[in-house]
Amino acid sequence: MDFFVPQQMEETQSSKESNPVSNRLDLIILSNAKHIGLSFQELNQLRVSDFIEMTDIHLGKKKVTGSKRATQADIDKLFA
Helix, strand or coil, X not given: CCCCCCHHHHXXXXXXXXXXXXXXXXXXXXXXXXXXXXCHHHHHCCCHHHHHHHHHHHHCCCCCCCCCCCCHHHHHHHHC
């Protein structure tokens, strides 16, 4: 079964897939602040550079050391 997709919608979708990370730094900062547990009032008291440093400390920089073998739980989660 075929269906019609407008050209504009198709172009928008393909551009979103190629750039999964938003280029809106303001939204990224707000999202990270909420993820850490800060209120907007607390965030307002920080400089941007201080907040970015705080985010790096809180989230930590995890080192990737090779690949992990998938467990049955990982496979079940993938197909759920």
